[in-house]
Amino acid sequence: MLDITTSKARRWILATALSGALITGCSNGGGEGGDAKPRVTPAVEPKPLAEGALHPLLLTQADLGSGYVQVQGQPGEGNFDDIAVQGCPALEKLGQSGAKNMFAAKAETSFTYNTDATLGEELHSDRPSVLSSKLRELFGAYTSCPTYTMTSGTTPIEVKVSKSATPELGDERFAYTSTMELPSGAQVLKTMAVRKGNVAVMLVGAPALVDRHIKTAVGKLPAGS
Template sequence: MLATVLCGVMLAGCSSGGGGGNGDAKAQAKPAAEPKPLAEGALRPLLLSQSDLGAGYVQVQEKPDSQKYDDVSVQGCPSLEKLGQGAEENMFASKAETSFTYDTDATLGEELHSDRPSVLSSKLRQLFGAYTSCPSYTMTAGTTPIEVKVTKSATPELGDEQFAYTSTMKLPSGAQVLKTMAVRKGNIAVMLVGAPALVDRHIKAAVGKLPASS
């Protein structure tokens, strides 16, 4: 399903970021060390499951990353084009993901990313900044050009930082609306993308599965 592929594309981008510091004052205390990234194995149990979501959801079989989005490109938005070019070098330290269909025609995808909190914050700001920098652009999936319109969305007061936008895509089968929302809590970021009602319904549960102090 084309909409499912595009749902994954909206989740997949990761922007560049990083941080550093120096201090040579002998008497000055060192700043507290940031929490280290969690490994994928520690993230995977924190993903939403069918039991978390309720009736009507079916988990989608995952595909290797290398097979997912090779035929998808973006035109008409320089910041997104640049983001795509640097995707391989700019991944977060670790990631776990899953996705579901709901009543056969709606989708919900989730990714958990982990890195140092300052890196997560920087990358999420750049990622969502890129996606909301252009009110419209063209996405090509294979040979099919798709017009995409983007608007910023309100976010719930969850975690340490929240980001969201809504995309409306003109597909051959008709208009498709997807919402992308991310919440950072310490050194973990939850990102959901899918039908707006599903994202809004399950973001609290997704954040609630994270450790109290991550």
């Protein structure tokens, strides 16, 4: 049985919600979340930032305020090979695509809030056109099916997905909310990504936490990115 109160389960939930970026590739699934109009037009695109340049841009406890504790290790740490999806062709294809969706550089962190809520962050960097294309494919796949079944080992988990509104931030933004019917009860998570030039920030966790901190996360990105 999956117990969401354990730290292992919290990491698993974060990794699952971000599985397109953490452990799988992308698909050709349609659909977009939020304001996703193409805005990548420069003749010469900025190069990706290095991983070392991304780490200082991550959220910290000082950025978030009291009640947050940084989780040791990475949100995607561990073996998630036994996670599978049924009932959503775009996500099933995404899971078969391997590492081709990985961006040029990535940095990540995660936090617990008052011990019973989570907030995970990923920063990705690549050429703006690459970030734009892959984020569209990723969020398109995740919002292509209103319901699907996910399994972790032999545990089936029913998932409902709906597109979510996004604030006017960055060059492009995408968001969806997923409700996972876990044995311990329903778990609602929001996933939001904002691209600003050659860097994209992605937050996943309790909807209120994502909404509260996305502006701060985007505000840490370089002005010229």
